[in-house]
Amino acid sequence: MLEHIAVVFTFSSLLTIAIGTTAGVAIGGMPGLTATMAVGLLVPFTYTMDPTAGLMLLGGIYCGAMYGGSIPAILLNTPGTPAAVATAIEGYPMSRKGHAGLALKVSVVASFVGGTFSVFILLMFAPLLARQALAFGPAETFLLALMGLAGIISIADENSSLIKALIAGLLGMIIAIVGTDDMSGSLRYTGGLIELIDGIDFMPALIGLFSMIQMLELAGMHQHEIDTSTLHKTQKREPLPKGIGKHIALGSGTGTVIGILPGEGATIAAFISYNLSKRISRAKELFGKGNPEGIAAAESGNNGCVGGSLVPTLTLGIPGNSVAAALMGAFIIQGMIPGPELFTEYADRTYPFILSLFVANGVFLLVGLGFAPYLARIALVPPALMVPVVGAFAVLGSYALNNAVFDVYLMIAFALGGLILKKLGYSLEALILGLILGPIAEGGFTQGMIIGKGSPWIFIESPIAKVMWVIIFLLLLPPLYSYYKNVHLGKEDPV
Amino acid sequence: MFKKSILAGIVVALGLTTTAAIAEYPSKPVTIIVPSKAGGSTDRTARLFTEVAEKNYDGFEFIIKNIPGSGGQKGFEAIARATPDGHTIGLVFTPQLVAHIVSGRAKYTLDSFHIMGNTAQDPAIVVVPKDSPIKSMADLAAAAKANALTVAVNGIGSDDFLAAKSFESATGVTFNLLPTKGSTEQKAAILGGHVDAAFMNLSQMIKQHQAGDARIIALLTEERDEHLPDMPTAKEQGYEVFMRATRGFVAPAGIDEAIQTRLDTMLAEVMATDEFQEKAKTGSIFLLPMTGPDYLAYLKDLMAQTKAVYDKAPW
Numbered sequence: 087m088l089e090h091i092a093v094v095f096t097f098s099s100l101l102t103i104a105i106g107t108t109a110g111v112a113i114g115g116m117p118g119l120t121a122t123m124a125v126g127l128l129v130p131f132t133y134t135m136d137p138t139a140g141l142m143l144l145g146g147i148y149c150g151a152m153y154g155g156s157i158p159a160i161l162l163n164t165p166g167t168p169a170a171v172a173t174a175i176e177g178y179p180m181s182r183k184g185h186a187g188l189a190l191k192v193s194v195v196a197s198f199v200g201g202t203f204s205v206f207i208l209l210m211f212a213p214l215l216a217r218q219a220l221a222f223g224p225a226e227t228f229l230l231a232l233m234g235l236a237g238i239i240s241i242a243d244e245n246s247s248l249i250k251a252l253i254a255g256l257l258g259m260i261i262a263i264v265g266t267d268d269m270s271g272s273l274r275y276t277g278g279l280i281e282l283i284d285g286i287d288f289m290p291a292l293i294g295l296f297s298m299i300q301m302l303e304l305a306g307m308h309q310h311e312i313d314t315s316t317l318h319k320t321q322k323r324e325p326l327p328k329g330i331g332k333h334i335a336l337g338s339g340t341g342t343v344i345g346i347l348p349g350e351g352a353t354i355a356a357f358i359s360y361n362l363s364k365r366i367s368r369a370k371e372l373f374g375k376g377n378p379e380g381i382a383a384a385e386s387g388n389n390g391c392v393g394g395s396l397v398p399t400l401t402l403g404i405p406g407n408s409v410a411a412a413l414m415g416a417f418i419i420q421g422m423i424p425g426p427e428l429f430t431e432y433a434d435r436t437y438p439f440i441l442s443l444f445v446a447n448g449v450f451l452l453v454g455l456g457f458a459p460y461l462a463r464i465a466l467v468p469p470a471l472m473v474p475v476v477g478a479f480a481v482l483g484s485y486a487l488n489n490a491v492f493d494v495y496l497m498i499a500f501a502l503g504g505l506i507l508k509k510l511g512y513s514l515e516a517l518i519l520g521l522i523l524g525p526i527a528e529g530g531f532t533q534g535m536i537i538g539k540g541s542p543w544i545f546i547e548s549p550i551a552k553v554m555w556v557i558i559f560l561l562l563l564p565p566l567y568s569y570y571k572n573v574h575l576g577k578e579d580p581v
Numbered sequence: 582m583f584k585k586s587i588l589a590g591i592v593v594a595l596g597l598t599t600t601a602a603i604a605e606y607p608s609k610p611v612t613i614i615v616p617s618k619a620g621g622s623t624d625r626t627a628r629l630f631t632e633v634a635e636k637n638y639d640g641f642e643f644i645i646k647n648i649p650g651s652g653g654q655k656g657f658e659a660i661a662r663a664t665p666d667g668h669t670i671g672l673v674f675t676p677q678l679v680a681h682i683v684s685g686r687a688k689y690t691l692d693s694f695h696i697m698g699n700t701a702q703d704p705a706i707v708v709v710p711k712d713s714p715i716k717s718m719a720d721l722a723a724a725a726k727a728n729a730l731t732v733a734v735n736g737i738g739s740d741d742f743l744a745a746k747s748f749e750s751a752t753g754v755t756f757n758l759l760p761t762k763g764s765t766e767q768k769a770a771i772l773g774g775h776v777d778a779a780f781m782n783l784s785q786m787i788k789q790h791q792a793g794d795a796r797i798i799a800l801l802t803e804e805r806d807e808h809l810p811d812m813p814t815a816k817e818q819g820y821e822v823f824m825r826a827t828r829g830f831v832a833p834a835g836i837d838e839a840i841q842t843r844l845d846t847m848l849a850e851v852m853a854t855d856e857f858q859e860k861a862k863t864g865s866i867f868l869l870p871m872t873g874p875d876y877l878a879y880l881k882d883l884m885a886q887t888k889a890v891y892d893k894a895p896w
Contacts, residue, residue, distance in 0.1 A: 123619075125620070126618055126619035126620040127619050129619065129620040130619070130620075130624070130625070130628040130645075133628070133632075134632075220769065220772050220773035220774075221773060222773070223769075223770070223773055223775040224770075224775065266651075268736060268737075268760055268761075268762055269737075269760055270737065270896065271736070271737025271738055271760070271896035272896070280651060280654060280655060280658065280688075281655075283650070283651035283654065283655075283686075284650045284651050348765065348766070348769045398769075402768070402772055402789070402794070403768065403788065403789065404765055404768050404769050404772070405765055411620075411765065412618075412619070412620045415620035415621060415624075415625065416620070418625075418864065418865055419625055419863075419864045420863070420864075421863040421864065421865070423787075423788045423865060424788070425788040425789065425791075425792050425794075426792050427788070427792075488648070488649060488650065489646060489647065489648055490648075490655075529762060533759055533761070533766075536731065536757060536758075536759045537731055537759060537775055537776065539729065539731075539757060
C-alpha cells in the first residue's frame with residue numbers, strides 16, 4: 087500500500103489530480119456541462135497519457151463535478167446537475183438572505199465528508215459490497231425510485247401545496263413517457279420525430295426549468311433584491327451550524343449505499359438523503375426556507391455516490407451510473423478490464439487511482455473553502471451581465487449534450503412552460519424528479535413483472551424489498567399525517 | 582440576368598469541384614460521425630483509426646462527431662444526409678443499421694451509403710449465471726421446453742434480440758424475454774442470478790466468464806473465437822443460430838470516385854498496420870477486416886435474415 091501512496095504523492099500526480107478536480111468543479115458548475123460528457127470526451131485523450139495519470143485526471147473530474155454542481159445551485163438557483171436540485175431548495179433561500187458564504191461552506195464540507203467516506207468504503211470493502219449489491223434486482227430498483235419519488239411530498243409540505251406538487255410530479259412522469267417503450271420497442275407519442283425516439287433528455291429540461299427560468303425572473307425584476315448586508319460580514323467566517331454532523335453522516339451513508347446499487351444514483355441519493363434529514367431534523371419548519379441541514383444531507387449524499395458507484399464498476403464491470411460507465415471506458419482502453427485482475431495484476435494502477443480520489447476530495451475542499459467568499463459575490467453580479475452570460479451557457483450547454491439543435495428548442499420549451507407552471511405555484515423540483523425517476527420506476531416495474539412472470543409478489547418477496555417498503559412508509563406517513571391534521575382540524579388551508 | 586450569372590457561377594463551381602476535387606483533397610479536416618456516445622466501443626474504434634491514420638497520412642486531420650441515440654439511427658441518418666465531398670464519413674454498426682430499415686423507421690437505405698469496409702466485430706454469446714444447471718445449448722433448449730425461461734436481451738431489435746428470436750424459431754421454444762436498457766443491466770441480471778440466461782456479446786462477458794462469475798455456454802458465430810478458443814459454437818452443439826455485431830466504415834453515397842478510392846485504400850492500409858492491430862488488442866476491440874464489397878454483401882444478407890425475423894414477429 088505504501089508504494090501506491092508514494093505514486094499519488096509525486097508532484098506530477100498531485101498536479102494532475104488538482105487540474106482534474108478544479109476543472110471538474112468548473113464543469114459541474116456550468117449549466118449543460120456534465121461530468122459524463124467531460125469524462126467521455128477526455129477518455130480518448132487519456133489514451134496517450136500514462137495510464138495511472140489518465141485515470142487520476144478523470145477521477146478528479148468526477149469528484150470535482152459532483153461538488154461543483156452545488157455552487158450555482160446555491161448562488162443562482164441554477165443547479166448544474168440534477169443531483170444538486172435538492173441543494174438549490176435550501177441553498178438559494180440562504181443566498182437570498184445573505185448567507186451564501188455559509189451555504190457554500192456547508193456544501194463543500196458535506197461534499198468532502200461524503201466523498202471521502204465513500205472512497206474509504208471503496209478502498210476497504212469493494213469486492214464484498216459488490217457481491218451484496220447484486221441481490222438488488224429490477225424489483226428493488228422500482229422501490230428505490232419510489233423512495234426517491236417520496237421526495238415530492240417533502241418538497242410539497244414546504245410549498246404547502248401537496249396537490250400541486252403531486253400534479254407537477256405526475257406531469258414530469260407523463261413527459262417521460264414520450265419515446266421508445268423499452269419493453270415492446272414501440273414508439274410512444276414521438277409524432278414521427280426521430281429526435282423523440284430516445285425520449286426527452288432530462289438535461290435540457292433541467293437547464294430550461296432552472297437556469298433559464300431563473301434568468302427570465304432575474305431579468306423581470308425591478309430591483310436586484312439580495313440582502314447584501316451580511317455578505318460583507320462573511321469575511322468574519324460564520325461557523326458551521328451546530329448538529330450538522332448528524333445530517334452529513336446520514337447523507338454520506340445513504341449516498342454510498344445508493345451509489346453502490348446499479349442505476350442512476352446521485353439524484354436519488356441526494357433527494358432521499360434530503361428527505362431523511364428532514365424527517366430527523368429538529369427544525370423541520372425551516373426546510374425550504376434555507377436550512378443548512380438540507381444542503382449538508384443532499385451534498386454528502388450525492389458525493390457519497392462517487393465512491394459508491396465505483397464499487398460495482400471496478401469489481402464487476404457494472405457501472406453504477408453514466409459517469410462511472412464513461413470512466414470504465416478509460417479502464418478498458420488501457421487494457422484494464424474491470425474484474426478481480428484490477429486488484430491483482432493492475433494493482434499498481436488501480437490502488438493509486440482509488441487513493442487519488444482522496445486527494446481529489448481534499449483539493450475541492452481547499453478550492454471550495456478558499457474561494458467561497460469570492461464565489462459568494464457571484465450572486466451580486468448585476469442581472470444585465472448575469473442574464474446574457476448564463477443564458478448563452480444554457481443554449482450552448484443544451485446543444486453540446488448531444489450535438490443537437492432540437493435539445494435547444496426543448497430547453498426553451500421547458501423554460502416557457504415551466505415559467506407558467508412556477509407562476510401558478512407548481513413545484514418545478516417535483517416535475518424534474520418525476521421526469522428523471524419516472525423512467526427508472528417504469529423500467530424497474532416492467533422488468534420486475536416480467537421476471538415475476540406476471541406476479542406482483544416479487545415486489546415484496548425479498549428481504550431487501552421489505553425493508554425498503556418500511557422506509558417508504560416512514561417517509562410518507564408523517565407528512566401525510568400532518569397534512570391530514572391541517573386540513574381536517576382547519577389549522578390552515580394548505581392548498 | 583442576375584439569375585443567369587448565379588447559374589453560371591454554380592456550373593463553374595461544380596466543374597471546378599469535380600476536376601480539382603482530388604487535387605485539393607482534403608481541403609479541411611474529415612469528420613467521422615460516430616453514432617454512439619464518446620467512450621464506448623464504437624467510439625474507441627473510430628478514435629483508434631484516426632490516431633493511426635493521422636500519424637501515417639500527411640494532410641489528413643479527423644474530427645470525431647458523436648451523434649448518439651435511437652440505437653444509432655440518428656447518427657446513421659446524419660451520415661446518409663452528409664455532403665458527399667469526402668469530408669464526412671462515419672461508422673455504422675450491425676444489426677441495428679439494417680434493423681432500422683427492416684422495421685421501416687429509417688429514412689436511409691443501404692443505397693444511401695458507400696460501404697468502405699468492416700473493421701471490428703463482437704460475437705454474440707449465450708451466458709447463464711455461474712450456479713445455473715444449464716451447461717450447454719441442449720440444456721438451454723430442454724429447460725426452455727419445460728419452463729418459460731427468463732432471458733435478458735439488450736432492447737428490442739438489437740443483435741441479442743434477433744439471436745434469441747432465431748434460437749426460438751430453431752427450437753420451437755418461447756422465452757420470457759426481458760429487454761434491458763444497455764448491456765450493463767444484462768450483466769447485473771446475470772451476475773445477480775435474476776434471469777435464467779442472456780444473449781450478449783463476447784467482449785461484455787469474457788472477463789466475468791474467466792473469473793467464474795458467469796458461464797458462457799456458446800458462441801453464436803460460424804467458427805470459434807481466438808479470445809476464448811475452448812468455447813464451442815452453437816453450431817457445433819447442433820443449433821444453427823448465428824449472430825455477431827460488426828462495426829464498419831461508410832461514406833455518404835455519391836462521393837467523387839478518386840476521393841472515395843483514396844479513403845477506401847486508407848482504411849484498408851490503416852487496418853493492416855501493426856500499430857492499429859496492437860492497440861486494438863489492448864483496447865479489447867476484436868478486429869474483422871472486410872473489404873467494401875464483402876461488407877456490403879454481408880449487410881444485404883443480414884438484412885434478409887432480419888426481415889425474416891421481423892415478418893414473423895414485428896416489434
